[in-house]
Amino acid sequence: MSNLFSSSVSLSERPRLLANTFVDSVNEFNDLQELILRDNDLIEILSDMLCKLNGLIRLHLSGNKMKKFSVNWNCLQNLVVLDVSGNEFSTLSTHLWEVLPSLTTVDISSNPLYCDCDIIPAIKELSKSPTSSFNQGYAICVAPESRKGQNIFEISNSACKDSHRAYCRLQ
Structure with a gap:
């Protein structure tokens, strides 16, 4: 479902319209394994929108x-692949893997990533195996200035102290 909305549908209205497709449906979508919602100018996914997609493994x-990805704790328990490339995420949190226990592969490439110490735990999670992250060469820091243009997988946490790390959410 790429380019799903006409230009007359406002950006703020799109998440609600899309949610109505799934939330209000009597269908449980148990056989839907892959959902492609690329290039729809979505500003968010409502946290309960995908709860009926029990069989979804690729999103x-x-x-x-x-700028963020929120999902209810009991939703998307079988999701293995999440592609949020080319959005406006500035950071990533390990909370994502807590909420999505089956998640093994994430693509965060082509996002304006702010590579401070808070992103280090997520980078470690993404680095667990060669298939943990797609397009690793395109996951580039835009800030802070000292890391601008650097690939997130080349960032060392030696400059980060445990006292400066904060629990952050996927933004």
């Missing part, structure tokens, strides 16, 4: 305008 949200 593609690339090319949207999302």
